[in-house]
Structure formats: C-alpha cells, structure tokens
Amino acid sequence: MRTSIIQAFAVALLGCVIAFTHNAVSVNGINPFRRIGDVPVLGVEEWGTEDGLHFLTLEEVRSSLASGAMLIDSRTEDEYAEGHIPDAINLDYFEMGKYLDRVLPAISSDRGIIIYCTGLDCDDSEMLARELYLLGFRNLFCFRGGLEEWENSGLPVETGSESAGYGESG
Numbered sequence: 001m002r003t004s005i006i007q008a009f010a011v012a013l014l015g016c017v018i019a020f021t022h023n024a025v026s027v028n029g030i031n032p033f034r035r036i037g038d039v040p041v042l043g044v045e046e047w048g049t050e051d052g053l054h055f056l057t058l059e060e061v062r063s064s065l066a067s068g069a070m071l072i073d074s075r076t077e078d079e080y081a082e083g084h085i086p087d088a089i090n091l092d093y094f095e096m097g098k099y100l101d102r103v104l105p106a107i108s109s110d111r112g113i114i115i116y117c118t119g120l121d122c123d124d125s126e127m128l129a130r131e132l133y134l135l136g137f138r139n140l141f142c143f144r145g146g147l148e149e150w151e152n153s154g155l156p157v158e159t160g161s162e163s164a165g166y167g168e169s170g
Contacts, residue, residue, distance in 0.1 A: 053129050054141045058153060061114055061143045069112035069141070072103075074128040081161040085116065085150055090161070093117075093124040096131060107132075109139040119148030 056064065065071065071088040073080050080090040091103045107113055113132065117124040129140045143149075151157055 053126070053133060056114065056141045056143050058143070058145055058149055061116075061141075061150075062155075064112055064114060064141065067112075069114050070107060072107065072113060072115045072125075072128070073147075074115055074117045074124040075122075075147075077161060079118070081159065083147065083151070083157045083159050085147065086156055086158045088116075091128065093128040093131070096128070104135075107137070109137045112139045112141060113137060114141045114143055116143040116146045116150075119146040120144055122146060 065087075071085055073084045073088040073090045074093045075084075075090070076092050076094070077090060080088075080092075084090070089103060089106060091099055113129075115125040115129045115132075125142045125144070125146065129142050133140055147157070
C-alpha cells in the first residue's frame with residue numbers, strides 16, 4: 001500500500017511538472033501572477049480623470065471611431081472572417097499569444113482602443129481589454145453590444161480576413 005501511495009504521488013508530481021513546463025513555454029501560457037481583476041472599471045464621470053477600462057454605447061463607439069479611435073475584434077479568426085466591423089483588427093483573446101507580436105505594433109493608446117466581441121453574452125472583449133491594460137495600454141474601451149448590436153442597427157459589416165491587421169495567419 002505504501003508503494004502505491006508513493007507511486008501515485010510521483011505520478012502526480014511529474015504531471016504537475018510537465019503541465020507547468022508546458023505552460024511556461026506555450027505562446028498562450030497563463031501567467032499565474034497576473035491580476036486582471038485589479039484593472040479598474042470606470043464610469044462615464046471618471047473619463048479623462050482616471051486610468052482604467054470604460055464601456056461604450058453604440059453611439060459612443062461611432063463617435064469615437066469618427067474621432068480616430070481604433071477597433072479590435074476579440075473573437076476567433078473564423079468568426080472575424082465571417083463578419084466584422086469595418087477596419088477592425090482581429091486579436092482572438094484565447095489565441096492572444098499567437099498574434100500579439102504582430103498586433104501590438106499596430107495599436108496605440110493615443111488613438112483610443114475599442115474592443116468588441118459577439119455581443120452582451122460575450123466577455124472576451126473585457127478580458128482582452130484587461131490583458132492589454134496589464135501590458136501597459138491605456139485609453140481602453142469595451143463595446144459590450146458587440147457585432148450583434150452593430151449589425152442589428154443596420155451598420156456595415158465586412159467579411160474575410162484580408163484586413164485582420166496582422167498579415168497572414170499563422
């Protein structure tokens with residue numbers, strides 16, 4: 001019985017070592033020390049006075065885009081290709097590490113960064129905004145209505161992945 005317990009412990013320990021090693025070398029590895037919950041979420045009255053994440057309505061998104069803000073689609077590459085808001089850069093939240101080195105140079109906090117996903121039931125845009133905040137980006141906004149609200153308002157949608165913002169997929 002004692003030998004079985006020791007063997008089980010050794011197998012569990014080896015499994016943990018393999019898992020942590022894989023996580024450490026994976027482009028989409030999880031940093032266990034990041035604290036995305038610490039990113040402040042701000043109300044309208046705090047805009048311009050505080051640093052954090054803001055949520056925008058459709059009209060605020062349209063106004064911000066007209067003023068030069070940039071747009072990031074946090075959905076998968078396939079979803080992006082099926083339809084996205086014109087001029088949006090694709091940065092799949094769950095594959096962030098795969099495209100980050102190509103997308104980061106294309107984005108700038110100076111212009112304002114609006115991040116969206118599918119709609120109200122999708123929180124990928126908020127999670128991506130929190131990750132970008134931890135990477136040092138500021139002037140971040142989330143459009144919770146996402147592509148669903150955009151389309152339902154009769155606004156234009158592009159298809160294809162030509163303007164994904166990072167060149168060829170890879």
